Amino acid sequence: METKYVSTAITAVKARQEASTVFLAKVFNWMAVGLGLTGVIAWLTASTGLTLSIAQSPLYIVLILAELGLVWYLSARIDKIQTATATGLFFAYALLNGLTLSVIFLIYSGASIAGTFLISAAMFLAMAIYGMVTKRDLAGLGAFMFMGLIGILIASIVNIFLASSTLHWAISLIGVIVFVGLTAYDVQKIKSMGEQQGFMSQGDAAVQKGAIIGALALYLDFINLFLMLLRFFGGSRD
Template identity: 70%
Template sequence: MYENAQSIPVDRARQEASTVFLAKTFNWMAVGLAITGIVAYLTASTGLAYSIIGSPLFYVLVFAELGLVFYLSARISKIQASTASGLFIGYSVLNGLTLSVIFLAYTSSSIAATFFITAGMFGAMAVYGLVTKRDLSAWGSFLFMGLIGIIIASVVNIFLQSSAVSWVVSMIGVLVFTGLTAYDVQKIKRIGEDGIMSQGNEAIRKGSIMGALTLYLDFINLFLMLLRFFGGSRD
């Protein structure tokens, strides 16, 4: 009886800590998405996107994005929280520059509609990851294999230029990134429960930045996969 009474406050404290950590993570994710959206729109509306697409600058930006993600992931434990925040914001800006080209291929209305569809699917899977009692850890390896398959197929299709392959990759991509959303949200929830809130502001901020980057990537990739189905071409 005494042990059960003691466990109730402990469980409540873990839940509250997890809620606070999740809120910080989602706030940073929202900041990243807002920056990317604003930069993409302004880059397209000013005509700068025409200078980026098909030029060496586009590939420089893409490799800079990849470099930032790998650096942030590898060095998060060694860099300061302010540096991690700056790198995340910088990545959001770079991604906005590269994503501006979608405004040249798709209508603004279809981009907006796809964004809201993505937000709905992302939100539903995030809630599932939060409330489900099922352990989603087993999904990790399966989803990772799916992600590797998407990358390989996408690289091969650069040379094949097959619309059928592109559609299949997009369909699989939607499944993979919806699954990753639930998996990653549950993982971030457990990080909050397992004591990161007691490690100080520096650890909390860095943890929330990494969680935000993970969810940001899930959202952006899901959005791009869905855009293949719902995006209205400008042609």
């Protein structure tokens, strides 16, 4: 009888692990689609000359505010909106972010952007793997990194008025640390979601929306890590 219980427990653990793996794959797939859309839109916007027109007009501020609004709405309303709406909002955010991020092509060389992207991808992958395999509970790390994120936002606003190069580089360095830490924390949290029978049994719609919100979190981690690293490795356009 005891052997039967042990066998049942092992089967349940394997089932949770398999469900978590499938859920993580969904999240990373959606994240990859979002990043791909952002990259294509950014490149097309820059290559057609629209970037300069957008950057020099009030539309740029409007687009940034629209991005912030989409992230807030999607995060706050994910349980109440339809699956198709959540998916559409995720794509809309990725598209808008491509428009605003196209300005990096006015500042940095294409080679340095590509090189920084690869560095960011390597760091992101390393921390994602750590978040998946570590037995350590990263909840405390996530809370600490979130406090760091708030500090970065406040310091960035202050530096708009101070225009301090020292503070600029300090923000960039701390930003790299914060988003590296958040990547590991978010991946572990997403993995835990996939292991919860209660969540995975809610149906395809709930799982799909969970994958979208997870993909948004990892998308933001990657984009912000990339932008922070670009300040260090980005070479100016000739």
